[in-house]
Amino acid sequence: MAGKIFELEQVLIYRREMEKLRKQEFAAAKQGLEQADQELKREEELVKLLSNEYVRCQQDIGCIDDIRMYSDFFARKREEIRVQKERIECLDQIATEKRFDLMEASKEKKVLESLKEKKAAEFRQEAATKERNFLDEISIQKKVK
Numbered sequence: 001m002a003g004k005i006f007e008l009e010q011v012l013i014y015r016r017e018m019e020k021l022r023k024q025e026f027a028a029a030k031q032g033l034e035q036a037d038q039e040l041k042r043e044e045e046l047v048k049l050l051s052n053e054y055v056r057c058q059q060d061i062g063c064i065d066d067i068r069m070y071s072d073f074f075a076r077k078r079e080e081i082r083v084q085k086e087r088i089e090c091l092d093q094i095a096t097e098k099r100f101d102l103m104e105a106s107k108e109k110k111v112l113e114s115l116k117e118k119k120a121a122e123f124r125q126e127a128a129t130k131e132r133n134f135l136d137e138i139s140i141q142k143k144v145k
Contacts, residue, residue: 022102
């Protein structure tokens with residue numbers, strides 16, 4: 001006996017594709033966030049190393065222009081780090097939104113999958129009832145003859 005086709009199968013296929021797309025978007029957002037975070041850590045580590053070098057070589061620096069260059073460099077790096085932190089906050093917010101979108105897509109897909117399972121169970125129950133009634137009818141007809 002052939003199974004009954006689920007009326008919303010095309011919608012379910014679409015929801016599965018949307019969930020897959022949302023997974024990819026979330027993975028890309030998460031990867032972007034992790035890369036930005038690693039870049040920030042590298043910059044902070046570089047500034048820390050150069051700061052230690054500056055403190056170590058401070059007495060050897062004889063020219064005010066060299067000190068000013070170090071000062072300008074550190075100011076620029078602080079600004080770059082601040083901008084990178086803002087970028088990370090923005091990327092984190094985007095990743096959070098993508099995670100929410102993924103959860104919504106998963107919920108929508110699960111709703112249709114559970115509906116499909118429910119319809120399949122109803123169909124199997126109905127088929128079993130029809131088969132039982134058919135067998136009962138055959139049994140009754142044999143007894144009458």
